[in-house]
Structure formats: structure tokens, C-alpha cells
Amino acid sequence: MSFAISKQGEVVVVDVEGQLIVGNRQELKQKVLDELEKGEKKFLIDFSQTGYIDSSGLGVLVSLSKKIREQGGELRLANLNDDLQTLFELTKLDTLFQISDTRERALESF
Amino acid sequence: MADSHVALDVEIPSDVRYIDSVVELATRKCRELRLPAQKCTLNVRVALAEAISNAILRGNGDAHNKHVRVRAVVSDDAVVFDVVDEGPGFDLAADRPDPTSPENLEHEDGRGLFLMRSLMDNVERFQADGNVVRLTLRR
Numbered sequence: 001m002s003f004a005i006s007k008q009g010e011v012v013v014v015d016v017e018g019q020l021i022v023g024n025r026q027e028l029k030q031k032v033l034d035e036l037e038k039g040e041k042k043f044l045i046d047f048s049q050t051g052y053i054d055s056s057g058l059g060v061l062v063s064l065s066k067k068i069r070e071q072g073g074e075l076r077l078a079n080l081n082d083d084l085q086t087l088f089e090l091t092k093l094d095t096l097f098q099i100s101d102t103r104e105r106a107l108e109s110f
Numbered sequence: 111m112a113d114s115h116v117a118l119d120v121e122i123p124s125d126v127r128y129i130d131s132v133v134e135l136a137t138r139k140c141r142e143l144r145l146p147a148q149k150c151t152l153n154v155r156v157a158l159a160e161a162i163s164n165a166i167l168r169g170n171g172d173a174h175n176k177h178v179r180v181r182a183v184v185s186d187d188a189v190v191f192d193v194v195d196e197g198p199g200f201d202l203a204a205d206r207p208d209p210t211s212p213e214n215l216e217h218e219d220g221r222g223l224f225l226m227r228s229l230m231d232n233v234e235r236f237q238a239d240g241n242v243v244r245l246t247l248r249r
Contacts (some may be wrong), residue, residue, distance in 0.1 A: 022163045023126040023218040037208040052133075052155045054163065055221035063218045090228050091221055 003028050005035070011042040011107055016050045020057035025079060029060050033067065041073035044106050048079035065097065074098075078106035117143070117189070118182035122162075124170040125193070129162045132180050136191070143184060145249055153229040153247060154189075160222045161193040161243045169195030169241050179240070188231070191245040199241035202233065 001023075004015040012035045016076060032043060045061070047053075053061075061077075066076045078100045080088060088094040100106035117139045118181040123126040133155050140150035162178060170176040202223075206213050209221045226233050232246040 019130055021129060021159055022128075022167070023129060052152070052159070054156055054159045054223050055219075056163065058221055059218035062216055066216060083148060086148070086152060087156065087225075090210075090225070092215060096215055 003031055005031055008044075008107055011044050011110060012040045013103070014043065014045045015098070016045060016047055016097060018049070018054070019051050020060070021052070022056040025056050025060040028040050028057075029064060032064050032104060034106040036068060036071055036073065041068075041071070043068055043073065043075045044078060044103070046077070046078050046103050046106075047081070047084055048103070050081075050084065058087070058091060062096065070107060074110060076106040076109055078103050114182065114183050114185035117184045118180065120181075121177050121179045122178040123174055124166045124172070125174050125177055126163065126166055129159055129166070133159050136182060140189065141215060143249075145189070145247075149247060154191075156192055157226045157229040157245055157247075158193070160226050161191070161245060164222060165193050165195035165197075165243065168200065169197030170226075171197065172240070186249075188248045190248055191247075193243045193245070194238075194240040197241050199235055199237060202235040218238060231247070 002017050004017065006013050014032065065075050076098050079102065080099060098109060100109060118136055120132060122132060136158055137150050137155055140154050162180060163179045166172060176196045181192045183190045196198040206223060207220060209224050214220065226245060229244045233249045236242050
């Protein structure tokens with residue numbers, strides 16, 4: 001379980017490798033908040049290598065979305081597999097986030 | 111009554127770092143039992159992670175000297191997971207805000223029990239040598 005941060009143009013890309021759950025959600029939150037504090041405004045979280053997300057992981061995404069928006073920034077999500085797509089639909093969080101099928105489409109959407 | 115057997119019986123320290131290993135063990139068991147793929151990779155994983163997380167953080171109050179037991183009993187028609195903590199339990203029937211309603215959508219918390227109920231066919235809570243949350247998933 002880890003988070004890899006890279007930069008593609010003006011966009012901070014976070015790859016979630018493994019699970020996003022109660023045991024590691026704070027690590028993701030802190031990494032994104034650190035980038036936000038440095039002045040970054042555009043964020044993409046890529047779930048292509050993610051197994052599952054629990055309610056606390058979803059909660060962190062909601063919290064980050066609010067904080068980024070409050071700073072005048074934007075957050076996009078990409079590459080949800082079928083399980084994750086179902087999870088976002090069940091919780092109606094698919095209506096809260098801008099979700100793209102691929103990283104390329106998400107990057108183009110900023 | 112259908113024949114049943116214990117497919118999983120583990121006890122872990124009350125520490126969130128142990129959740130994923132138990133969840134992955136349960137997922138492997140589900141695959142061995144030839145449950146539909148999404149029931150293994152979504153329903154079991156997420157609902158069980160929620161139940162164990164609740165047991166550690168709320169039931170046991172995040173006290174690392176306490177323990178959580180996870181047991182799975184399989185029958186011809188269902189898999190039943192019992193997650194047992196050392197706490198006093200909680201009221202499963204208590205009114206809780208709907209996390210999917212527009213006014214609650216941006217709340218960080220409040221989706222755990224909702225997910226367990228959405229992903230399992232039945233969720234029960236009772237006392238039996240500890241506080242038990244029982245998750246039933248039909249095959």
C-alpha cells in the first residue's frame with residue numbers, strides 16, 4: 001500500500017497502489033495537503049492500481065475535494081475499475097467527483 | 111439445515127494495520143469457494159474491512175492490547191462472517207443519516223454501516239462472548 005506522486009504539466013498525479021483504507025488514508029491526505037500548501041492547484045488521483053477503498057478512504061477523498069476547492073483548485077479521479085465504480089455509484093459519490101475512464105482523459109479535462 | 115463448515119477463524123490484535131491481511135485471506139477463501147468474482151473483490155472486501163475497522167476503533171476503542179476475532183462459516187447457500195470485539199456493542203437499529211442524500215454527500219464520515227448493509231444480504235449485532243457483528247452473504 002503506497003502512494004506515488006508525480007507531476008504531469010501543471011497537474012499533481014497521485015497513484016494509489018494497493019488499498020485506500022483506514023490504515024493509510026491519513027498518509028494520502030497529508031501528501032495531497034502538502035502539495036496544496038506548496039501552491040499546487042490541479043490534482044488527479046489515479047486508481048488503476050487500487051484494490052479496494054473503504055468508507056474512511058472515501059471520506060478522505062470527500063475531505064480533499066472540499067479542501068482543494070476551497071483553495072481554488074480542482075480534483076479529478078481516473079481509472080476506477082468495475083468494483084470501485086460500483087462503490088462510487090452505491091454511495092452516490094459518482095455525482096460529487098469528476099471521474100474519467102483514463103488518465104489521459106482526466107488530464108485533458110483540466 | 112444445510113451442511114456448514116468453518117472456512118476461516120483468526121484473531122488479530124486490535125490494530126488497523128492488520129485489517130488488510132484478514133480481508134485478503136477472506137477474499138482468497140471466497141475465490142476458493144467459487145463465489146461470483148465481484149462478491150469476493152467488492153462485497154466481502156469492503157463490508158468485512160468496515161466491520162473489522164468498527165470493531166477495532168469503536169468496539170475496542172483503538173486499544174492495541176485488545177483483540178478482534180473474525181470467523182467465517184460456509185454453507186451451501188451462504189457465507190456468514192462474525193466479527194467479534196471486546197466492546198459493549200452498539201444499536202444497529204438507531205436512526206442514522208442517509209449518507210447518499212445531497213445534504214450529507216460531502217460529510218467525511220457516516221458511510222461504514224451503509225456500505226455493510228448495501229454489500230451484504232443481512233447485517234446483525236448481538237452479544238455472545240463479546241460483541242458480534244454478523245454479516246451474511248448469500249452465494
